[in-house]
Amino acid sequence: MHRLPAWIGSHLAALRAVLVLTLVTGVIYPLVVTGVAQALFNDKANGSPVEKDGKVIGSAVIGQLFTDAEGEPIPKYFQSRPSAAGDGYDMLSAAASNLGPEDVVDTLPVPGQKDDEGNPDEGRQSLLTQVCARSKAAGELDGVRGGRPYCTPDGVGAVLKVFPAVGAPKRAVSVNQACPATPFTTSYQGVPVECGKPGEDYAAGRTVPVRGDAVAQVPADAVTASGSGLDPHISPAYARIQAPRVARERGLPVQRVEELIESHTTGRALGFMGEPAVNVLELNLALDDPDATKAD
Known part of the structure; x- marks a missing residue:
């Protein structure tokens, strides 16, 4: 009996293995799992749809x-x-x-500047300012106090950049409050606090979040x-x-x-x-x- 060369036999064995595994894992297994899911968990398997007047309106x-x-x-x-x-x-x-608790400094929008797509510059809100803005909005909507610690009354993060980064302060800026806004505090360790100037680089300063005395009435899940x-x-x-x-x-x-x-x-x-x-x-x-x- 004529025998195939060893390399051809190896390739045929590999091809058979691919075909068998494809059939088992790509056809039989998905059909079995889908069938069991439909039989035992029909509603959940189909996405837990919610209907109103015969129409699916959500999940x-x-x-x-x-x-x-x-x-x-x-x-x-x-x-x-x-x-x-x-x-x-x-x-x-x-x-x-993917923003963490140290994300507290906004990038202020620069008036008249545009992004790469030609849209007006909108800057970038830090996680802290997002939380503050959401809390303020929820408080106004539902008639409760929307203030939170580390938030300004106008709904941004109460954060200072202090210069120099080490040593006695000589300059302090409320970096999340764009000029001409009135800073949430008038001074820091005897130094007058300035409003933030859009486009100015404050990276060299020391970041100082300031905790206020506001007591949050808006729950955490309303702002995160x-x-x-x-x-x-x-x-x-x-x-x-x-x-x-x-x-x-x-x-x-x-x-x-x-x-x-x-x-x-x-x-x-x-x-x-x-x-x-x-x-x-x-x-x-x-x-x-x-x-x-x-x-x-």
């Missing part, structure tokens, strides 16, 4: 914004937490901002995005501060809105993992249901 596991065409919050709805995924809850851009940028939940604390506004806009008793919050609050997983949370989409849908908003 129970992916957040969404409740804003108008200009990006302003719609007052009659509970608001979701911020999202760093694209323009907000973009599933193709799921990610965090989740790690994925897609979290559909908010804390019960954030839901409660929104309840009076939603009740007023809908002409409902606050107590009834708070009851809906309670009924849409999930506890800790297995009784000890994580924190209680409120699904914003499901809560807003309940508010839109005339039967659900009727008093018991």
Whole structure:
């Protein structure tokens, strides 16, 4: 019997292995897993869709914004937490901002300057200023104090650049408050504080975040995005501060809105993992249901 050369036999064996593994891992295994998922976890396997009037309007596991065409919050709805995924809850851009606690200095926009695409220079907000601005906006929307430690009254990071970096201060600049803004503090160790000049380089200065005496009433999840940028939940604390506004806009008793919050609050997983949370989409849908908003 004629035998094939050894190198041909090796190639044929490798080809058979590729074909078998492709069939098993690329066809059979995915079909089995998909079939089991559809049989046992049909709703979750299909993305946990949420329907209204026969149409899918969202997912129970992916957040969404409740804003108008200009990006302003719609007052009659509970608001979701911020999202760093694209323009907000973009599933193709799921990610965090990747900004850390040391990101406290803004890049101020320079009037008249344009970026590489010809758009007006918008600068860059630090994580601290993003948190301060969100807290101020949430406070104004829901009628609570939006101030936070390390935030100025006008909603930016309370951060100084002090010169020289070592030794007695000779100059201090509130780098996140663009001129002609009035600095949040008049002096630092006897040195007058200046407003920030857009385009000026303050990198050589010593960074000094200044802690104020504001007590935050706006919860942390109202001012920070989740790690994925897609979290559909908010804390019960954030839901409660929104309840009076939603009740007023809908002409409902606050107590009834708070009851809906309670009924849409999930506890800790297995009784000890994580924190209680409120699904914003499901809560807003309940508010839109005339039967659900009727008093018991």
